[in-house]
Amino acid sequence: MTVDLLTIVVVIALVKGICGLLLLYAWLLSRKTTALVLFAAGYFISSIGTALIVGRGVISNFWSIDIAYALIAVAYGLIWSGARSFDNRRTLVSVILAGALIWLVAYQVEESPRTRVVVISAIIAGYSLLCALEFWRARDKELMSRWPIIAFLVLHAAIYLSRIVQPDLLQFVTSMHELAAPGVALLAFEMLVAAICAAFLLTHLVRERIELRHKHASEIDPLTGVANRRGFVEHGERLLRRATVERQDVAVLSFDLDRFKQINDTLGHHVGDRVLCDFCSIATSNVRPGDLVGRLGGEEFAVLLPDIAFFDAMQVAERIRARFAATVLDVKNGRHSPTVSIGVTMSTEWSHDLNGLMIAADEALYRAKAKGGDHIEATQMPRLPDHVWRFRNAHHRRF
Numbered sequence: 001m002t003v004d005l006l007t008i009v010v011v012i013a014l015v016k017g018i019c020g021l022l023l024l025y026a027w028l029l030s031r032k033t034t035a036l037v038l039f040a041a042g043y044f045i046s047s048i049g050t051a052l053i054v055g056r057g058v059i060s061n062f063w064s065i066d067i068a069y070a071l072i073a074v075a076y077g078l079i080w081s082g083a084r085s086f087d088n089r090r091t092l093v094s095v096i097l098a099g100a101l102i103w104l105v106a107y108q109v110e111e112s113p114r115t116r117v118v119v120i121s122a123i124i125a126g127y128s129l130l131c132a133l134e135f136w137r138a139r140d141k142e143l144m145s146r147w148p149i150i151a152f153l154v155l156h157a158a159i160y161l162s163r164i165v166q167p168d169l170l171q172f173v174t175s176m177h178e179l180a181a182p183g184v185a186l187l188a189f190e191m192l193v194a195a196i197c198a199a200f201l202l203t204h205l206v207r208e209r210i211e212l213r214h215k216h217a218s219e220i221d222p223l224t225g226v227a228n229r230r231g232f233v234e235h236g237e238r239l240l241r242r243a244t245v246e247r248q249d250v251a252v253l254s255f256d257l258d259r260f261k262q263i264n265d266t267l268g269h270h271v272g273d274r275v276l277c278d279f280c281s282i283a284t285s286n287v288r289p290g291d292l293v294g295r296l297g298g299e300e301f302a303v304l305l306p307d308i309a310f311f312d313a314m315q316v317a318e319r320i321r322a323r324f325a326a327t328v329l330d331v332k333n334g335r336h337s338p339t340v341s342i343g344v345t346m347s348t349e350w351s352h353d354l355n356g357l358m359i360a361a362d363e364a365l366y367r368a369k370a371k372g373g374d375h376i377e378a379t380q381m382p383r384l385p386d387h388v389w390r391f392r393n394a395h396h397r398r399f
Helices: 005-029 035-055 061-086 094-108 113-136 146-165 182-218 228-244 259-266 269-284 309-325 355-370 386-395
Strands: 250-257 290-298 300-306 329-331 332-338 340-347 376-378
Touching: 005 182, 035 061, 035 182, 061 094, 061 113, 061 182, 094 113, 113 146, 146 182, 228 250, 228 290, 228 300, 228 355, 250 259, 250 309, 250 355, 259 269, 269 290, 269 300, 269 309, 269 329, 300 309, 300 355, 309 340, 309 376, 329 376, 332 355, 340 355, 355 376
Parallel strands: 340 376
Antiparallel strands: 250 300, 250 340, 290 300, 329 332
C-alpha cells in the first residue's frame, strides 16, 4: 500500500490542530481543569511540529527535522504533564523539556538515520508509558475511562517500541513529495487515529470526573463531610447487597443528639454546628474504613456496620456514646457536655432490608430517648440455635 506522503502528513497536522481547539473549548466550559489546557497545548505544539515536517526538502533540515521533532517531544511532555495535573500532581518543567533536549543532542551527535529513529521512538514511547502510569495511579479509582486510555497509551508505546527493534519501518525521508512505503503509511495512519482517539478519551475522562464529583457532592453533607440521607441509602443498599451475597450479618445504629434544639437556641447555631461536626468526627474515628456513617437530617445520624457480631456492634455504640459524652464545649456561659441516644438493630437473616433495619433501629432509639437520653437500646435479637451463633461469631472480624 502506498499513499502520497505530503497529503497524509498535512492531514495529521490539521487533525492535531483541530483536536487542540476542541480540547481548548472543553477547557472554556470547565476552567478549573488545568489539565485540558496542557492537553490542548500539547496538541497545538505537535501540530506545529508536524507542519514543519511537511516542509521537508523545501525548508532546511534544522527546521524540518531538528525543531520539528523537538516540538513533538515537547508536545508529548505537555500531555504527560496534563496527566499529572489531572490528578493534582506537580508539573515538572525539566521532564517536559527532557525529551526535546535528548533529541537535539542525539541529532547533533549521531548522523545515522536509524539511530535517530530509535531515539525519537524511545522518547515518544517513554512519555506514553509515563502518561499511562499517571492515569493508572489516579486517586479517582471509580473513573472507568481511565482503562481505555491506559490501554490505548500502552498500545501506542508498543508501536513505537517496535520501531526500536525495526527502525527501518520509518526512516527519515528527504522530501514529502514522494510516495510513502507500506510501513510509513501504516504508522501515519496510527498517528492519525491516535490523535483523534486520545483527544476524545481525554475529554471524556475529564467530563466523567466532573460528573462523578457532582454525584459525590450530592451525596455528602456539606457541614459534616459524612454521607447525607441520599448517599447513605444508595451506598447502604450496595453494602447490603454485598453482605447478602457473602452471607454476612449486618448492624444499623441510629443516633439522635440529646437536647440539640436547646443547644441551638441558647448557645447559637455556630455551637450547634460544632457539636454536629464533633459527633461525626467521633463516629467516623470509631468505625472501620468499610463502614458507613450518614447524617439523615438535623441531629439524626446512622451507621451501617456490615459483617459484624451483635456484641461488637454494641461495643461500637458504647464507644461513640462515651467519647461524645466526654466532649466538653467551652462557651461564654460555661462548659457543656452534649450527649447522644443510640438505637441498635441487627439483621441475621442473611437477606437484608435497609428500610426495615432503619425503622427497627429508630424504634430502639425512641426507647433510649424515653429513658432520658445518653443511653443505648437494642432491638430484641431473634433466637437462633447456639451452634449457629458460635459459627457466626467465629467468622466475624473483631474490633
